[in-house]
Amino acid sequence: MTSTPDRVETTAPETPRLRLVLILGALIALGPLTIDMYLPALPIITDELATTSATVQLTLTGTLLGLGLGQLVIGPLADALGRKRPLLAGTALHVLASVLCLVAPNIAVLGTARLLQGLGAAAGAVIAMAIVRDLYTGRPAATLLSRLILVMGAAPVIAPSLGSWMLSFTSWRGVFAALALYALVLMPVAARLLPETLPVERRQAPSVRGTLRTYGRLFHDRTFVGLALVAGLTMSGMFGYISGASFVFQEEFGLSQQQFALAFSSGAIWLIGATQLNPVVLRRFEPRQILSAAVATGAVAAALMLALAVAGAGLLGVLLPLWLALFAAGFALPNAPVVALARHGETAGTAAALLGAMQFGIGAIVSPMVGVLGNDSVAMAAVIAGGLGLALIVLVAVVRPWRLTDAEPVPSLV
Template sequence: MSKRDRLQLVLVLGSLIAIGPLTIDMYLPALPAITAGLETTETAVQLTLTGTLLGLSLGQLLIGSLSDVVGRRPPLLAGLAAHVLASVLCVFAPNIATLGVLRVVQGLGVAAAAVVATAVIRDLFSGDSFARVFSRLMLVMSLAPILAPTLGSALLRWTEWRGVFAALAVLGAVLVVIAALRLPETLPVARRRHGGMAGTLRDYRTLLNDRAFVGLVLVAGLAMAALFGYISGSSFVLQTQYGLDEQQFGVAFGAGAVGLIAGTQLNVRLLHRYTSQQILVSTLIAGTAAGLLLILLAVTGVGGLAALLATLWLVLATIGLALPNGPALAMSRHSQAAGTAAALLGAVQCGIGALSAPLAGLFGTGAVPMAVVIAGGMAAALAVMVLVVPRAALRTVDPDLAVALH
């Protein structure tokens, strides 16, 4: 594949997969406004984020195996269309329960983009090549968390929170057109899976019997839990505890996303000198240490908001290093069921993220609960990597496929 073709692929997949972070993050500045507007609680509003992640988790399990059977394009287009419809209905949600259900449907829709994008990359690359391309994709993906709160804050200057969902509907419609016109089918008929439900269950059984794969999936999921601990808690911490307005929150949240981006792009350079597993282990150690420091700063208040944000930046940078390498190592073990493997990987990431999102809210909306969730996710990921994933298994991965894009 030429550099030009690879760049176009990254841009198209990045544009498509960005709808997930946009759906999750664009309404974050409006969480306090939704709480007041629908006369509900902060915890209930945070559960709408959990609903989106649960939809993402379930959707990926369904769509991943389907994409191994029918190809990548049909499930992607159908999922994006479902997201557009749910976004339109969110505009008219009369209460928090309805909004929560529609957020689940939104998650189901964008699950197609998440799992198909990962499967397309695995159709074409594996091993360290997968990690490098995935890191480039995460550069495009990571722009969404930076832009999303800023876009949401800008919309809230002249409209209420419902306008955010109207904007998501428009973005989704644009992405349907991009997918239809610019993304070729990367799974030839000869490589598609057969065997119906029994074959799908066999694929999942094979994946779940691979201890290294399961361990790496859990590592990726726990790193994602740390990220969503930040995403779900930051709006209340920064706006309620530290008094930032919606626009200031957008800037602060974007600064954190810069840390995530820095980690993903540093990973590309590090892969020229170190293996994915070496980077992953070192990153998890550094992330756990930074998470513990975050707890200390949250408890004592030393350094105020500036110290808290700087430490969050460090933690997010380590997450940015971990997220490409965990999936790369996991996906390199199962090239013949890339869609199913991507589905299980994404489902676990979103499922664990969904569980972590409301934790900070259950124990309060201050900096300490958020810091505990973030540090706990990184520490648990490190423990799984050390105790569950066999070192010998990491040396046995599929060779690079080097498949050209036709």
């Protein structure tokens, strides 16, 4: 068998890798910042807009839904128009949606604006992934994604603390003003410094029928669909944590906003630590091997977390297995897309879009479940354990990683 090349040549100018990582990381971070910065304010928004905690959590669901649907649209556009124009248009939409959140008079308007925020943030998520696939595959791609997650991983560490700090001198609306400003600054930076990595000769003719046909072919790739589900279910565990953490830590365990920010950030540190160990582990193991071990470890840790929560083990009983589950997720998240996208280089934008849409779509379905189940530590642990447990089942039953060969030729879908 022929080997899959580690680099895909393009006509884009050579870009220093550090600069590429910083710009792409900043673009990807727009999504996590949009999700996480307002988390400490959820109880405040519930009171101020005279609604329920479950309804407020639906604004998070709207954001995740927008991130998923937006990628389905932006991915094919990025394959047809190049990477930069859809990126800038999506970021501009995020700015406008953030301003709408800033002035939202009720929960309905806020929920709609959050959906639009997700649609705009989707551009950075899918196009950054497509740019990585334009330039690299295999171990180099997994290594670059690990570096990207270091940059974007700072977002969930910083965001709750930043949101809590802002709430000390402004209202929750000030959080959305800051998000609008961040996206506004990103636009000229990306326009000037980010290279166009998809040359004209490799672009796909824009066609609704062609896009649907490509999505159909992707859905017929058992391995791709399985890996997308594994990534989505792994992410669903994280979104269950994100949607329930502010209520569990602040209301059940009595933490202040500042203490909540520290507790929430501690989990992100374990996630980031794993992503930075991933390039070291990749020197000895293939991405599919690391993915398999990570998913299995995460499922076991989440099951332990659920058992301890049911037993009433307290804050540390929740945090310790949660940290292990997030550590495992830090190995799974960079490797699942690498294995999936390696098979679809000619339609990287569309494939990355479907991968991201399934991740955030599953997250949108799962995130309100913590509120439905009671917004306590048992509910949060049950959602996390359910997501990671299903990810392990799909990995074994559908992906069957022991049958994959890393030297397998990359098939063309066009």
